[in-house]
Amino acid sequence: xxxxxxxxxxxxxxxxxxxxxxxxxxxxxxxxxxxxxxxxxxxxxxxxxxxxxxxxxxxxxxxxxxxxxxxxxxxxxxxxxxxxxxxxxxxxxxxxxxxxxxxxxxxxxxxxxx
Amino acid sequence: xxxxxxxxxxxxxxxxxxxxxxxxxxxxxxxxxxxxxxxxxxxxxxxxxxxxxxxxxxxxxxxxxxxxxxxxxxxxxxxxxxxxxxxxxxxxxxxxxxxxxxxxxxxxxxxxxxxxxxxxxxxxxxxxxxxxxxxxxxxxxxxxxxxxxxxxxxxx
Numbered sequence: 001x002x003x004x005x006x007x008x009x010x011x012x013x014x015x016x017x018x019x020x021x022x023x024x025x026x027x028x029x030x031x032x033x034x035x036x037x038x039x040x041x042x043x044x045x046x047x048x049x050x051x052x053x054x055x056x057x058x059x060x061x062x063x064x065x066x067x068x069x070x071x072x073x074x075x076x077x078x079x080x081x082x083x084x085x086x087x088x089x090x091x092x093x094x095x096x097x098x099x100x101x102x103x104x105x106x107x108x109x110x111x112x113x114x
Numbered sequence: 115x116x117x118x119x120x121x122x123x124x125x126x127x128x129x130x131x132x133x134x135x136x137x138x139x140x141x142x143x144x145x146x147x148x149x150x151x152x153x154x155x156x157x158x159x160x161x162x163x164x165x166x167x168x169x170x171x172x173x174x175x176x177x178x179x180x181x182x183x184x185x186x187x188x189x190x191x192x193x194x195x196x197x198x199x200x201x202x203x204x205x206x207x208x209x210x211x212x213x214x215x216x217x218x219x220x221x222x223x224x225x226x227x228x229x230x231x232x233x234x235x236x237x238x239x240x241x242x243x244x245x246x247x248x249x250x251x252x253x254x255x256x257x258x259x260x261x262x263x264x265x266x267x268x269x270x
Binding site for chain 2: 020023024027030044045046048049052053068069072075076079104107108110111114
């Protein structure tokens, strides 16, 4: 019988790296979007809609959201791991976080392609 | 709150004591590890700048996840679905209170963003020594507030 808490499966380095890769994706999107808002701000609803449903910003935004959600997953998991000592409660919070993030991703696809 | 912190700091348990070791014990008469006093400086103002930057990075990250992600997704959905909703949200966000909240979240995003870039640079060993790490931390904290202030002025 292996008595081991479901932690410490050596995915630390991979997640550490992915947290940084997703950060770089978000930096690029943020600078790009800020530039868009500054240099060609959308005039009215039609522009706004065109901006997000156009074939340029739409996939980029979904990529940003995917990076954001994965980044948030690692960050929140770290926070739960640091402060929640009870394994049962921590796993519950981690699972809720993961489910919420998956929900957000599906919602984002529905928003952008809806 | 400050009173509680001050109170805690004055208690012997929290006060700073140097633990000069007594005569080294030989392994033969080793006793159970003796209780050493712990010293927690609970005053955030005494935290070195990199520590303050770090805890703000964590707090802003949690706030962005808990509040900003669902809120922005909701607003994006509403504003994209119909012109009427777009105009409604434009009016909502023009309200001074909404602008203040927005500026607060812009600060949170900006701080998390800049502190994150600093961490990426530290990861590739740029500015890793204590002096530059401390000054870059101070610069990032300041830039977050100044940037949020300037964006706030521009929004207003």
